[in-house]
Amino acid sequence: MPRVRITDPADDRVADYTRLTDVSLRKRREPERGMYIAESNSVVRRAVEAGHRPRSFLMNERSAEALDDVLSGFPDVPVYWGDDDVLESLTGFHLHRGALAAMQRPALPDVAAVLAGARRVAILEDIVDHTNVGALIRSAAAMGVDAVLVTPRCADPLYRRAIRVSMGTVFQVPWTRIDPWPVSIGTLQDAGFVVAGMTLGEGAITLDELVVEDHEKLALVFGSEGHGLTRATEQRLDRRVTIPMMDGVDSLNVAAASAVTFYATR
Template sequence: MAELTTVTDPDDPRLSDYTGLTDVELRRRREPAEGLFIAEGEKVIRRALDAGYAMRSMLLSAKWVDVMRDVIDETPAPVYAVAPELAERVTGYHVHRGALASMQRAPLQGAGALLAPESGDVRRVAVFEDIVDHANLGAAFRNAAALGVDAVLLTPRCADPLYRRAVKVSMGSVFHVPWTRLESWPADLGLLRAAGFTTAALCLGERSITLDELVARGYGKLALIFGTEGDGLTPQALGAADCHVRIPMDAGVDSLNVAAASAVAFYATRVRPA
């Protein structure tokens, strides 16, 4: 059972995991280096625990103590009760959901191990190149979880899916879709080919086939590659992909937001029952 401690000093070192949560650059540097991430809100905290992440501590406003009582009773991590005003001073924003937890990151496995047969029946993979917007990445993870994507691979410059905003937008889906970060891009597309995947780059271009045509080809193992929000995929990624694919659109619209495009592509290429 956790010890519930009331904290009244915003400079209390026990609250250090929660300081400056709105400072994106600080948190980008600090959280991976210290092996932590922040889960915000009751549902997200519970989903992180259900996924097997260990809790370092929890920060609650008074009205959330009873709501989270079962978690408090089951975790050995310290739980700090604070006034909403103090939580805002520490974090830098009004904590609407009243509950934050500092969670311990798990080591990432290599892409080769994630794609290996012993990892399960991995047949559809999403690859995100340089997606830097945390909300878009969180939404894409939520789409992946909802539409049966087996794994997600991120290029080295992609945003952190365990950053607070990405976790929040994903509603905790980032905890349930296996993912890892590639070390060399686009050379690591070779890992997908070695595992039997066809790599399909979502893009506009003269050689692009429609999404319907891709589906009709019936590839058994498919990796869908999505580019950054503004410029799309890099020439290097496009050159390394096996094929190019576009989503047909009307009304003079030429492209979709990357999260919306991922939802369309994931649904169209979903694995159907035999």
């Protein structure tokens, strides 16, 4: 396999990895180039195990040895490696997790394919923080959620930080974008799902009450960090649900709320 030592951070061959800490740059380049970045040895492994195709690898010498079996599976894919200081200058951060891979972004399945056979689904409405998206998907995987749907304005689950926080579970849980939203709530209802939105609004039932109802097919909707569910979404829901809280605490971070909800409804 081609292994190329990188000594110059400005080398055009590693342009996919340049300035990965610049959020606006990554938002512009990754979807346009049909790629995403997998970071760390374990995440690179999970991406490959999920059937995703690498464009190239970038790593230090230690990771090249640790991932030798993965690299051997792609003899036509270039492996770029270099000293830690060169890699840090190139990417903008210390590569303490050892390895990066520029991966070909797979085509997203349609909603019907993701929902086929699913009994419990999470929907992320306009969640803009990549850390929250990654944490929510990790909780979904841990608690046996069958699928995740993200709305058009939701942050990209294949953004580097989201993948890292999810510990690569974004490759395990089937997911896709649902559009148009919230009109597509009707698609879920037609498929037999009770659509329940997590909200702090008055008149909501408690999470305990939702669990007692014991719905065969349940879609759980989580709103944006600042404003929660949109009004248009709330008007289409079958259930509005709140998590009972104590000691004057009035809300939870959306990632924490999702973990509680997934555990309670498992």
